[in-house]
Amino acid sequence: MTDAKNSEQPILKAEHLGITFGGLKAVSDFNMTIRKGELIGLIGPNGAGKTTVFNLLTGVYKPTEGDFWLDGQHMNGKKTYQVVRAGIARTFQNIRLFKQLTVEQNVLVAFDESFSYHMGGAIFRTPRFWKQENEMHAKAMDLLKIFDLDGLASTQAANLPYGQQRKLEIARALATGMKLLLLDEPAAGMNPTETEDLLRCINTIRDRFGIAILLIEHDMSLVMSVCQRIQVLDYGRTIASGTPEEIANNPQVISAYLGADDSDDAEADSTDHATPEPSIAKTMQEGAR
Incomplete structure (x- = not known):
């Protein structure tokens, strides 16, 4: 079997x-x-x-x-x-974050095509636009919570300690699904x-x-x-x-x-x-x- x-x-x-x-x-x-x-x-x-x-x-x-x-x-x-x-998503030896964006914004940009709405919806703030905005926010906060970063969502990424920047990079990778x-x-x-x-x-x-x-x-x-x-x-x-x-x-x-x-005549001094x-x-x- x-x-x-x-x-x-x-x-x-x-x-x-x-x-x-x-x-x-x-x-x-x-x-x-x-x-x-x-x-x-x-x-x-x-x-x-x-x-x-x-x-x-x-x-x-x-x-x-x-x-x-x-x-x-x-x-x-x-x-x-x-x-x-x-x-396939990856992180790097040298952290690559959007340092001038907030913690939440760094995750949001990774959603890419997971959420989409027409230009008109964004301009006129249609119900569909707000629905997807709220869904993206909720999904981003769920990911950040895993890494204990939800309380820092509005903090600029550049201001995070090194270890938290590492965790944010992984959270952003997870956002790609x-x-x-x-x-x-x-x-x-x-x-x-x-x-x-x-x-x-x-x-x-x-x-x-x-x-x-x-x-x-x-x-x-x-x-x-x-x-x-x-x-x-x-x-x-x-x-x-x-x-x-x-x-x-x-x-x-x-x-x-x-x-x-491993050679027999290797120096042992x-x-x-x-x-x-x-x-x-x-x-x-x-x-x-």
Whole structure:
């Protein structure tokens, strides 16, 4: 008997996806399947190709090899706005908000075509215009409430603390009604309290909306505690894939992060080779518990 979850069409399916810049293969033979409601981590050392994968999935780059599908729809060659309309939204390493707009306005602009009325309705303030305005306001406030930002709806986005700006960016992404949310280092620059709050929000998003999430993050404790599966890139290729426990104890993953030299004649002089502290292995293993 076929497992219902396994027979369900995946939200994202990537097969042998890759891109070459000149003679350099930035990403090669990338394969991934994400199903509805799954939260998958994509990790690797700096320069491993993680953000390049995001750029491929969002139409910023066109793959030079392989294919990918969103909920069964072939996405190769789609422009970024077409990708968003199809159901992929993302956040960025560097926060990209409309800083001069209010918190609520930042969410409202993301509704795009979800609400529409004719120019005449807007000019003459018809009943249909006010009905949709009220609906948009209510929907925006519902999203902001998830992130405890509803009380700051009229605050200019530029005046929010860093952690709240991060949360607003995610709330705006949710307003697009996506099927797949790509989070690019959402905890970057956050203190431990803000990171813990972000973790709660990510879990709420997954549980309440049932959307698929692909997460790039360098905070290993966050990755290991929130992700169901993790895929590891190094030099543009997948070197490991599995549960947090499997990844935390994978020698190849630890070697990739630490740049370990396994040769017999490697220098062992502690004055020349400082031991990283805290150990990435320890951090991973503690987060996976």
